[in-house]
Amino acid sequence: MIDPAHLRSLLAARREGYSLERPFYTDAAFHELDIDAVFSNEWLFACNVAEIPREGDYITFAIGETPVVVLRGKHGEVGAFFNTCRHRGSVICTEESGHAKRLVCPYHQWVYELDGSLKSARQMPADFDRGEHGLRPVHVEVICGMVYICIADTPPDIARFKAAVTPYIAPHHPERTRVAFSMTIIEDANWKLVIENNRECYHCIGSHPELLATLIEFALPDDPRANRDFQLLMQEKTALWDSLGLPHQPADGGTEFRCIRLPFHRGAVSFTSDGRPACNKLLGDFTERDLGSVRMFRVPNNWNHFLSDHIIHFRVLPISATQTALKTTWLVHEDAVEGVDYHIDTLIDVWRATNAQDATLVAHNQRGVSSKAYTPGPYAPSEFMLTNFTNWYARKLGEHVERMAGGEKTIRLAVAQG
Numbered sequence: 001m002i003d004p005a006h007l008r009s010l011l012a013a014r015r016e017g018y019s020l021e022r023p024f025y026t027d028a029a030f031h032e033l034d035i036d037a038v039f040s041n042e043w044l045f046a047c048n049v050a051e052i053p054r055e056g057d058y059i060t061f062a063i064g065e066t067p068v069v070v071l072r073g074k075h076g077e078v079g080a081f082f083n084t085c086r087h088r089g090s091v092i093c094t095e096e097s098g099h100a101k102r103l104v105c106p107y108h109q110w111v112y113e114l115d116g117s118l119k120s121a122r123q124m125p126a127d128f129d130r131g132e133h134g135l136r137p138v139h140v141e142v143i144c145g146m147v148y149i150c151i152a153d154t155p156p157d158i159a160r161f162k163a164a165v166t167p168y169i170a171p172h173h174p175e176r177t178r179v180a181f182s183m184t185i186i187e188d189a190n191w192k193l194v195i196e197n198n199r200e201c202y203h204c205i206g207s208h209p210e211l212l213a214t215l216i217e218f219a220l221p222d223d224p225r226a227n228r229d230f231q232l233l234m235q236e237k238t239a240l241w242d243s244l245g246l247p248h249q250p251a252d253g254g255t256e257f258r259c260i261r262l263p264f265h266r267g268a269v270s271f272t273s274d275g276r277p278a279c280n281k282l283l284g285d286f287t288e289r290d291l292g293s294v295r296m297f298r299v300p301n302n303w304n305h306f307l308s309d310h311i312i313h314f315r316v317l318p319i320s321a322t323q324t325a326l327k328t329t330w331l332v333h334e335d336a337v338e339g340v341d342y343h344i345d346t347l348i349d350v351w352r353a354t355n356a357q358d359a360t361l362v363a364h365n366q367r368g369v370s371s372k373a374y375t376p377g378p379y380a381p382s383e384f385m386l387t388n389f390t391n392w393y394a395r396k397l398g399e400h401v402e403r404m405a406g407g408e409k410t411i412r413l414a415v416a417q418g
């Protein structure tokens with residue numbers, strides 16, 4: 001447990017535009033705090049609907065110690081439940097993904113329908129009320145085929161995010177895709193270091209030759225570091241995007257989210273080693289290949305690239321104070337055929353290499369911030385998204401510590417009255 005007064009003092013001493021103090025990246029108590037204050041009280045990216053295409057398909061994952069199952073229901077709807085049997089609490093779905101006509105607890109074989117209702121509970125007495133023992137639901141929001149879940153009793157508002165990003169990603173039709181490939185790697189770093197690494201390209205020139213073969217490292221269309229060629233490229237591409245009715249200016253996401261369309265290097269159209277298409281069959285109704293990439297990020301656990309020919313989702317989930325699971329999913333048009341329209345190696349090579357490089361970088365970063373010599377350092381101007389992220393994170397912790405303090409007052413009052 002973290003003393004609220006200690007947490008307040010750390011937050012009060014925090015310098016905006018600097019990295020966080022060591023305990024935020026290293027201490028087990030702060031990992032538990034992050035699960036409670038952030039991951040249990042925020043909308044999290046879970047999957048694309050293409051990962052659960054049929055009735056009864058499901059995926060599972062854990063938010064800290066809380067297992068969740070996301071599934072496709074009998075009428076095509078997406079549902080989510082706490083993956084915990086209402087008998088004695090066993091996990092029900094034990095695999096990372098699967099298919100089931102009904103969910104059967106492996107311990108005592110209680111059987112649940114896909115809508116979470118309890119169908120049967122063998123050997124229970126005649127007056128047992130099955131209606132009171134269905135699976136506990138988890139809040140679900142589907143945005144253009146992207147599934148977000150929240151395990152809080154009362155989730156925060158997601159309407160502004162949905163309204164802002166839909167015009168950017170809807171033309172790519174994420175819901176009309178199929179999974180071409182997915183992979184999960186365990187990075188030896190705190191989840192915040194993983195997010196911070198993704199939120200800047202200050203490190204790209206020294207670490208990501210495959211990525212920079214196509215990706216322009218500038219994060220804004222009017223980046224002050226940009227040269228004349230980039231300015232001319234932006235003029236050309238924005239004229240094209242405007243003619244196609246595709247939004248591209250930065251969405252107003254504050255510190256919560258980011259969405260923008262930016263071009264590839266001149267002559268490149270996709271994330272491949274030579275910039276050529278990764279998939280011959282374009283997404284949605286596109287006929288133009290050179291659409292750049294919609295870069296979309298939402299705290300605390302997801303970033304994405306939406307291209308003309310494929311989509312990449314990245315999902316972050318903390319495992320411990322010093323380990324993070326990063327799942328990457330590549331999606332292509334629902335009718336694309338492997339070996340004909342695309343080849344797996346061509347599709348994934350750039351980001352497979354980039355992920356491996358980033359895993360090494362954040363592991364080094366974790367070792368460094370664990371040193372007694374570490375002190376928070378200043379972000380470079382190009383790392384403005386790190387300032388946004390740490391400001392958002394500090395606000396979430398500040399809100400949580402006030403809830404903690406309110407709970408303590410309630411307990412003290414109850415004890416005094418008792």
